[in-house]
Amino acid sequence: MKQETEGRRVVVIGAGFAGLQLIKELKGAGCEITLIDQRNHHLFQPLLYQVATTLLATSDVAWPIRRLFARRKDVTTLLATVTGVDKETRQVLLQDGGRVPYDILVIATGARHAYFGHDEWAEHAPGLKTLEDATTIRRRLLLAFERAEMSRDPAERAAYLTFAVIGAGPTGVELVGIIAELAHRVLPEEFRQIDTRDARILLIEAGPRILGAFSPELSAYAAEALEEKGGVEVLTGKPVTDISAEGIRLGEDFIATRTVIWAAGVQASPAAEWLGAEADRAGRVMVTPELTVPDQPEIFVLGDTAHVECEGQMVPGVAPAAKQQGNYAARVIRARLTGRKLPGPFRFRSMGNLATIGRNAAVIEYGKLRMRGWPAWWAWGIAHIYFLIGTRSRLAVALSWVWSFMTGQNSARLITQGEKPRVR
Amino acid sequence: MKQETEGRRVVVIGAGFAGLQLIKELKGAGCEITLIDQRNHHLFQPLLYQVATTLLATSDVAWPIRRLFARRKDVTTLLATVTGVDKETRQVLLQDGGRVPYDILVIATGARHAYFGHDEWAEHAPGLKTLEDATTIRRRLLLAFERAEMSRDPAERAAYLTFAVIGAGPTGVELVGIIAELAHRVLPEEFRQIDTRDARILLIEAGPRILGAFSPELSAYAAEALEEKGGVEVLTGKPVTDISAEGIRLGEDFIATRTVIWAAGVQASPAAEWLGAEADRAGRVMVTPELTVPDQPEIFVLGDTAHVECEGQMVPGVAPAAKQQGNYAARVIRARLTGRKLPGPFRFRSMGNLATIGRNAAVIEYGKLRMRGWPAWWAWGIAHIYFLIGTRSRLAVALSWVWSFMTGQNSARLITQGEKPRVR
Numbered sequence: 001m002k003q004e005t006e007g008r009r010v011v012v013i014g015a016g017f018a019g020l021q022l023i024k025e026l027k028g029a030g031c032e033i034t035l036i037d038q039r040n041h042h043l044f045q046p047l048l049y050q051v052a053t054t055l056l057a058t059s060d061v062a063w064p065i066r067r068l069f070a071r072r073k074d075v076t077t078l079l080a081t082v083t084g085v086d087k088e089t090r091q092v093l094l095q096d097g098g099r100v101p102y103d104i105l106v107i108a109t110g111a112r113h114a115y116f117g118h119d120e121w122a123e124h125a126p127g128l129k130t131l132e133d134a135t136t137i138r139r140r141l142l143l144a145f146e147r148a149e150m151s152r153d154p155a156e157r158a159a160y161l162t163f164a165v166i167g168a169g170p171t172g173v174e175l176v177g178i179i180a181e182l183a184h185r186v187l188p189e190e191f192r193q194i195d196t197r198d199a200r201i202l203l204i205e206a207g208p209r210i211l212g213a214f215s216p217e218l219s220a221y222a223a224e225a226l227e228e229k230g231g232v233e234v235l236t237g238k239p240v241t242d243i244s245a246e247g248i249r250l251g252e253d254f255i256a257t258r259t260v261i262w263a264a265g266v267q268a269s270p271a272a273e274w275l276g277a278e279a280d281r282a283g284r285v286m287v288t289p290e291l292t293v294p295d296q297p298e299i300f301v302l303g304d305t306a307h308v309e310c311e312g313q314m315v316p317g318v319a320p321a322a323k324q325q326g327n328y329a330a331r332v333i334r335a336r337l338t339g340r341k342l343p344g345p346f347r348f349r350s351m352g353n354l355a356t357i358g359r360n361a362a363v364i365e366y367g368k369l370r371m372r373g374w375p376a377w378w379a380w381g382i383a384h385i386y387f388l389i390g391t392r393s394r395l396a397v398a399l400s401w402v403w404s405f406m407t408g409q410n411s412a413r414l415i416t417q418g419e420k421p422r423v424r
Numbered sequence: 425m426k427q428e429t430e431g432r433r434v435v436v437i438g439a440g441f442a443g444l445q446l447i448k449e450l451k452g453a454g455c456e457i458t459l460i461d462q463r464n465h466h467l468f469q470p471l472l473y474q475v476a477t478t479l480l481a482t483s484d485v486a487w488p489i490r491r492l493f494a495r496r497k498d499v500t501t502l503l504a505t506v507t508g509v510d511k512e513t514r515q516v517l518l519q520d521g522g523r524v525p526y527d528i529l530v531i532a533t534g535a536r537h538a539y540f541g542h543d544e545w546a547e548h549a550p551g552l553k554t555l556e557d558a559t560t561i562r563r564r565l566l567l568a569f570e571r572a573e574m575s576r577d578p579a580e581r582a583a584y585l586t587f588a589v590i591g592a593g594p595t596g597v598e599l600v601g602i603i604a605e606l607a608h609r610v611l612p613e614e615f616r617q618i619d620t621r622d623a624r625i626l627l628i629e630a631g632p633r634i635l636g637a638f639s640p641e642l643s644a645y646a647a648e649a650l651e652e653k654g655g656v657e658v659l660t661g662k663p664v665t666d667i668s669a670e671g672i673r674l675g676e677d678f679i680a681t682r683t684v685i686w687a688a689g690v691q692a693s694p695a696a697e698w699l700g701a702e703a704d705r706a707g708r709v710m711v712t713p714e715l716t717v718p719d720q721p722e723i724f725v726l727g728d729t730a731h732v733e734c735e736g737q738m739v740p741g742v743a744p745a746a747k748q749q750g751n752y753a754a755r756v757i758r759a760r761l762t763g764r765k766l767p768g769p770f771r772f773r774s775m776g777n778l779a780t781i782g783r784n785a786a787v788i789e790y791g792k793l794r795m796r797g798w799p800a801w802w803a804w805g806i807a808h809i810y811f812l813i814g815t816r817s818r819l820a821v822a823l824s825w826v827w828s829f830m831t832g833q834n835s836a837r838l839i840t841q842g843e844k845p846r847v848r
Contacts, residue, residue: 039839040566040570040837040838040839041837041838041839057481057482057483057484058481058482058836058838058840059481059835059836059837059838060481062838064614064837064838066611066614066615067614067833067837069614070613070614071613076616077614077616078573078574079567079570079573079574079839080574096574098574131838131840132840135840142464143503146464146503149502149503150502150503150504150520150522187490189494189495190488190490190491190493190494190501191490192500192501392823392827392831392833392835393835395823396820396823396835399816399819399820399823403816407816409491409816411483411816411820412482412483413464413465413483413488413491414464414465414482414483414486414488414555415463415464415465415503416482416555416556416559
């Protein structure tokens with residue numbers, strides 16, 4: 001028995017898109033796979049912004065990792081925090097003191113938001129990477145309206161009714177889109193002292209235009225749609241210079257706001273430190289065209305944790321790229337184990353760019369194909385339902401969307417997880 | 425305008441079953457109603473145990489209070505914490521320093537769990553009254569299995585696989601029922617080091633039998649169903665004498681466990697202190713047959729906060745009783761405002777007792793009617809779907825139940841809200 005699995009112990013750190021895809025593709029390869037994650041759930045990050053903005057429930061976008069591989073007897077799942085890698089003895093080090101030996105190591109631990117050296121901003125401007133982040137943002141959004149309603153000071157009220165999203169990539173655009181919906185469509189008739197339509201919703205971008213990865217044409221369309229239909233103020237070319245409890249500073253200008261959301265920078269997880277490997281400025285490990293660490297062919301680094309170049313361009317940190325990398329690494333591992341011919345270097349096939357801009361509008365770019373408006377919105381919705389895991393989630397998400405579309409009511413408008421939980 | 429609302433300012437504290445029902449029944453009565461709650465949502469407590477045990481999502485059992493009365497222009501909702509009542513000036517005092525004047529005050533602030541003078545137990549044995557309580561219990565349940573899987577020490581592993589629920593009223597019985605399902609039906613194939621079916625699930629009751637409010641016959645049936653079908657150990661006549669991080673003590677016996685849930689005692693909210701009114705041992709305000717504070721006819725106390733007697737018996741702390749009291753108080757208020765004849769003293773009409781005991785079994789008692797087994801389970805389910813608020817929740821809860829019933833999979837198996845949230 002021992003001999004059979006020799007050289008076949010695959011340890012995967014991180015149950016994101018890359019890690020899950022790799023394990024799926026290793027089915028029947030005769031590996032002994034250990035999947036380690038510090039959370040018990042896989043998170044469908046592309047819809048996390050809808051949890052943060054009251055459209056979806058947390059359980060709609062997250063699945064217990066154990067469940068996904070319950071029937072794969074070759075997969076063992078560990079809920080544990082990794083603290084390092086011992087490359088000499090080929091072991092992963094866990095926080096509880098445990099060690100997990102590997103023959104092949106796959107690191108796909110993703111990224112966190114980063115504040116460009118201003119970690120003190122984190123407190124005032126939460127980012128959106130985990131379920132806890134989403135419920136934190138949801139709580140702050142809803143509490144801001146509540147506090148505006150209770151406030152008797154016009155300046156304070158205005159600050160509570162000002163919402164700033166920093167960073168105008170797809171996540172930033174999608175967040176302001178739904179915040180605008182909340183203020184203009186969902187909440188107005190519920191408040192007595194304030195008119196939630198007075199809310200000032202700002203999308204702030206340091207670069208010259210929003211959705212920089214899209215064509216200038218679609219990016220201009222999105223800005224116009226947000227401003228004219230959504231009631232969002234789009235500020236481009238405005239790098240944030242300070243964030244405090246009172247508001248944000250954009251160079252000379254100060255904007256009083258109590259609700260700031262960070263959608264600007266990301267920083268890869270500390271895999272490069274674990275490995276002592278070369279990394280780019282955002283902490284991503286520089287990998288070979290085979291997605292391994294130079295001189296460590298037994299260590300793969302995938303997804304947002306890796307700096308991968310393909311035809312001179314950096315592969316973007318999106319779900320399809322992570323999945324393709326998981327696929328590719330599985331093929332390399334299979335080829336090595338069977339002694340068959342190795343695949344060529346990793347090639348990224350772009351699945352296009354897409355982003356929603358509020359209700360009934362989206363932008364999609366796929367090669368020369370460009371879509372916008374409601375057809376893009378429907379295409380976006382169908383694609384996302386398709387990529388969810390399992391029939392149950394598809395039904396639940398579809399129910400939430402159809403309900404919101406028909407009634408104008410969002411179903412997850414809960415303020416929970418206070419600053420100090422009363423019971424541990 | 426001022427004159428019209430004179431004497432008609434009704435302040436309601438607490439958006440539970442009693443408060444909501446009262447406001448519903450005051451529709452069109454010409455009152456100026458202010459509803460104050462420290463949370464933004466009404467909670468459907470009868471199903472909260474299903475959130476704690478991974479069957480339902482938090483948003484399935486909670487609704488934003490503002491939404492419920494969005495179209496009632498006579499209702500203003502405040503998210504605020506009440507710290508007292510000034511009976512002289514007739515004002516409710518808020519934590520932020522605000523004061524809300526009333527002509528009629530309705531206090532329906534419910535109850536919390538109580539530890540019979542052992543508040544130090546709270547840390548080790550969370551109770552189940554809020555959404556945060558439910559996610560805390562869910563996290564602890566799921567983490568216990570995870571830690572058992574990671575443990576290399578057999579005694580520690582056994583302690584992690586021992587679950588104790590203290591108190592065998594309907595909540596305690598319903599909790600152990602689903603915990604047993606988790607261990608026996610949902611989780612087994614997902615773990616590699618442990619067999620979750622080895623879990624020891626204890627229902628501990630100080631009194632002589634479980635479900636003390638039911639007939640001895642149904643109570644015996646429930647105990648048998650839990651033990652034989654569910655794999656639950658039922659311990660009656662065993663008062664808990666200590667709870668610590670290591671386990672629980674029942675007189676001479678010590679049981680090592682890392683997961684204890686408190687479903688035993690409740691303590692009314694501090695309304696009696698606010699009012700300087702007479703209260704029973706559990707802190708419930710002793711009210712007149714008109715549900716008002718003696719000598720303060722303008723102050724009503726309803727639901728779990730009130731000690732109400734009816735035909736010599738104390739009215740139980742259940743949702744139908746709270747609703748009936750809300751109805752009754754609204755009738756009294758209307759009669760007073762219009763000068764019409766006051767209704768007689770409050771009378772409680774029992775809607776029966778019901779409790780589920782795991783999958784496909786329940787007990788129902790309504791007067792002489794007694795039901796048990798699967799017919800009772802279906803009746804229970806239909807009744808609860810019926811009492812949920814809104815079509816959307818009914819669809820979502822029905823989807824979760826049907827899904828779980830058909831696939832054996834629960835949809836809200838998330839470990840969230842860690843002890844220290846990373847971002848405030």
